[in-house]
Amino acid sequence: MVANVLEINAERLWDTLEQSAEIGRFRDVGLRRLALSAEDKQMRDLFVEWAKAAGCTIEVDRLGNIFARRPGTDPSLPPVAIGSHLDTQICGGRYDGILGVLCGLEVVRTLNDRGLQTKRGIEVICWTNEEGARFNPPMMGSMAFAKVISLESVLATTDDAGITVEQALDEIGYAGAAPVGRIFDSYLELHIEQAPVLDREGCDVGIVVGGYKTQALRLTINGDTGHAGGTPMAQRRNALVGAGYVIAAVNDIGLAYAADEGRTTTTRIESFPNLAGTYAEQVKLTIDFRHIDADRFKAMRAEVDAAIVAAAKKANVEIEVSEGWSWGSELFAPECIELLKTTAKELGLPYREMRSQAGHDAYAVATLAPTAMIFTPCFEGISHNVNEAIELTRSVPGANLLLNAAVTRANR
Ligand SMILES: [Zn+2]
Incomplete structure (x- = not known):
């Protein structure tokens, strides 16, 4: 490495990760740390303790997003954010998520070790509910912060038990007073x-230059319910059958586009009344499809739409479609991508x-600030699975890139 570049303390990063992996342990090696749960609170508290010990000031906004700030020498300048x-x-x-947060903390700790000041502050951010596993949509903390969705809609969102985000935030003491939405340098x-x-x-x-074009659709499939034995087959309007045709067709579309990086997934199903002796009156289905190429994405969308119409006809049900999450493929700022490339070369x-x-x-x-992302390898790409695994030696290069790029940007 060149003499004037900074290096993180790899052992300390690993030790910190290992400690975080004790909170919400699930099936030996995995984690179940759902947003705004008791385990999430415990992890948040520990992060805040670590950040305070590293000299950061802490702010929490109304959505529970946490901002740990290492001040810069010029407080009038917007900070560099890492989250x-x-x-x-x-x-x-x-490792999904927390590796990025703890690499941000490691940036702060490394600067402290070296006694280095930066012109701009550096803020390490923990966004609320990225996963969407308990409250849907995913990424709601960052999306409401950026005003992509409304604060009110997020606070009113319920989990499967009917608890709102607002109640859950109050419950764990993370409904803060900091303003929702602010300017970052990057x-x-x-x-x-x-x-x-x-x-x-x-x-x-x-070095991530953008995303896959992605669209989620929420389907409400309406039939009617009846007796599993007595109702003649021709008379049935089984919403679950409609769902079955959609699920199979959507998967086939994904397979047909797989060679050039298309993806389709049925992610969630809810059936009513979901009882053994009757067929289903209503099914709610969430599907998601992605493609790296905008034109191919459009073609996939047309096939998905046609498959839904065909499934409705074949199952003799009605299917209402509303759009869920979506994002584009041109997302990140050329200046930040360039900074990452230049720094990696250095x-x-x-x-x-x-x-x-x-x-x-x-x-x-x-949508708020010039942004870019760094990816680090995970074993065979396994994620959203307890067997997610990384190697420290293969994670440190990305962490060092983050550190040096953040410092360059913070001294701008
Ligand atoms: Zn993640």
Whole structure:
């Protein structure tokens, strides 16, 4: 490495990660740390304790987003923000989200070790409910912060038990007073890739230049309910059958587009009355499809739409479609991407440019401030799974890139 570049303390980063992985343990190696749960509170409290010990001031906004600020020498300048999330999926892993947060903390700690001041402050952010595993949509903390969705709609969102985000925030004591929405100089997010490209290529650093065009659709399938034995087959309007045709067709579309990086998923189903002796009156289905190429995405969308119409006809049901989450493919700021590339070259780090297949808080923040992301490898791309795994030696290059890029930007 070149003499004047900074390096994080890898051992300390790993130790901090290991401590975080004790909170919300699930099935031996995994985590279940749902947004605004008791485990999330415990993790938040620990992060705040670590950040305070590193000399940061803490602010929490109405959505529970946490901002840990290391002041700069010029308080009038907007800070450089580094963030990700602490919550996990229901059968989640130990690194999705928190690696990015703890690399941000490690940036602060490394600067402290060296006694280095920066002109702009550096803020480490924990966004509320990135996963959407308890409250839907995902990424609601960053999206409401960026005013992509409304604060009121987020606070009123309920989980499956009918608890609102507002109640859950009050319950864990993270309904803060800091303003929702602010100016940043820039935003950098490090995240595990959640796909197998870096791992398979033996490359340790991905510089994310954008995302896959993504659209979720929420389907309400209406039939009517009746007796599982007595009702003649021709007379049935089984909403679950309509759902079945949609699920199979949507998967077939994903397979047909798989060769050039298309993806389709049915992610969630709710059936009513969902009883063994009757067929279903109403089914709610969430589907999601993604493509790296905008034209191919359009073609996929047309096929999905046609499949829904065909499924409704075949099952003799009505299907209402409303749009869920979506994001585009041109998201990140050329100046930030360029900074990451230049810094990687200075550090002598091989990297590859890539597009993210997953959603991230950075997408919403990109509408507020120049933004870019760094990906680090995870074993075979396994994620949203308890077996998610990373290697420290393959994560450190990305962390060092984050550190040096943030410092360059903070001294601007
Ligand atoms: Zn994540």
